[in-house]
Amino acid sequence: xxxxxxxxxxxxxxxxxxxVPEIEVLHRVARSITRTTTDAEDxxxxxxxxxxxxxxxxxxxxxxPWLLTxxxxxxVNRVRRKRPExxxxxxATMARIAxxxxxxxxxxAQVLDQGYDAAIExxxxxxxxxxxxxxxxxxxxxxxxxxxxxxxxxxIGTITSRLHRARKRxxxxxxxxxxxxxxxxx
Amino acid sequence: xxxxxxxxxxxxxxxxREVGRVLQHYLDNDMGTEWAARVAEHLExxxxxxxxxxxxxxxxLALGRQRPAVHDDAVSRLREFGRSLTDG
Numbered sequence: 001x002x003x004x005x006x007x008x009x010x011x012x013x014x015x016x017x018x019x020v021p022e023i024e025v026l027h028r029v030a031r032s033i034t035r036t037t038t039d040a041e042d043x044x045x046x047x048x049x050x051x052x053x054x055x056x057x058x059x060x061x062x063x064x065p066w067l068l069t070x071x072x073x074x075x076v077n078r079v080r081r082k083r084p085e086x087x088x089x090x091x092a093t094m095a096r097i098a099x100x101x102x103x104x105x106x107x108x109a110q111v112l113d114q115g116y117d118a119a120i121e122x123x124x125x126x127x128x129x130x131x132x133x134x135x136x137x138x139x140x141x142x143x144x145x146x147x148x149x150x151x152x153x154x155x156i157g158t159i160t161s162r163l164h165r166a167r168k169r170x171x172x173x174x175x176x177x178x179x180x181x182x183x184x185x186x
Numbered sequence: 187x188x189x190x191x192x193x194x195x196x197x198x199x200x201x202x203r204e205v206g207r208v209l210q211h212y213l214d215n216d217m218g219t220e221w222a223a224r225v226a227e228h229l230e231x232x233x234x235x236x237x238x239x240x241x242x243x244x245x246x247l248a249l250g251r252q253r254p255a256v257h258d259d260a261v262s263r264l265r266e267f268g269r270s271l272t273d274g
Contacts, residue, residue, distance in 0.1 A: 012272040023264045024256060031254065041260050045267055052271045120248040138214070139249035145216065164210040170245055 011055045018063035019051050026067060029143070029151055032136045033075060043078065047071040068143075068151040076153075123173035131166035138163055202228075205235050213242055 026047060030040035050070050051058075058066060124132060137148040138159070145163075149156045175181055205228050211217045212225045229236045 015268065015272050020265065020268050023268065024261055027257065027261055027264060028253070037257060037260060041264065044264050048264070048268055048271065116244075117248050117251055120245065121252060124249070124252065135249060139246055140252050142250065142253075145214070160210070160216075163214075167210065167242060167245060170249075171241060174245070 007056070011052070014055050014058065014060065015052055018058070018060065019048060019055075019067065022064055022067050023048075025064065025141075026071060028141050029068065029137065030071065032133065032141060033151070043071065043075055046074040046078065050074055065147055065150045068147055072151050072153050119174055119177070120170070122177065123170040126173055127166055127169060131162050131169065134159055134162045135166045135170070202232060202235050205229070205232075206238070209235075209239060209242065213239070213246055
């Protein structure tokens with residue numbers, strides 16, 4: 001009995017130390033890979049529940065990649081339940097469900113350079129989704145390459161390749177549609 | 187033995203072509219310090235490469251500003267959910 005209580009207390013401490021501090025990041029990432037804020041919240045809850053059930057097996061090293069991998073698996077299961085036909089290509093599915101949440105753009109950023117940021121947003125929206133989701137995770141949400149690889153279930157080389165190609169596409173789009181050459185108005 | 191990626195090996199980039207190959211890794215701080223120093227040195231000296239780096243740096247910064255604001259209510263609810271898990 002004493003051992004059980006001790007185990008419970010240890011699991012609670014591990015959860016509070018490693019999972020709770022990541023909630024904000026998990027929510028941001030979930031918003032990038034689901035279409036709605038409600039789905040994002042549900043996905044984070046699902047991730048937290050799975051993490052809590054597995055906490056006794058977690059060694060305390062690299063909590064964020066561990067949690068992002070759990071989130072990826074949770075998302076794959078959620079999509080499978082909702083849309084079984086989409087699971088033929090999980091990678092494409094993850095990319096397809098990626099979306100932007102731009103209704104709360106940072107006011108400070110708007111003041112800094114509204115025109116350029118609007119052009120960037122347009123370029124981002126014009127990207128094929130498999131590129132856009134990588135840009136969102138790495139450049140928008142500041143995940144490391146490996147963390148983006150964990151959440152999308154892709155090799156790190158695929159992440160860097162898509163990231164670099166996506167940035168080149170954004171640059172080209174800015175030149176062709178935004179009138180920005182080398183980052184400056186033409 | 188773990189094979190280091192080519193852009194992390196000892197020899198450093200010395201010309202525009204080599205710098206062009208590693209520029210994106212440089213932007214993401216995904217590079218050893220010796221390489222990063224050599225790239226920085228080249229970017230300082232070469233106007234074309236410097237402009238290239240500035241262009242991508244500006245894009246990266248603007249993408250960072252696309253980050254949506256934190257939903258405080260949602261995060262609070264999730265913290266509460268976490269407490270409900272650990273409190274049984």
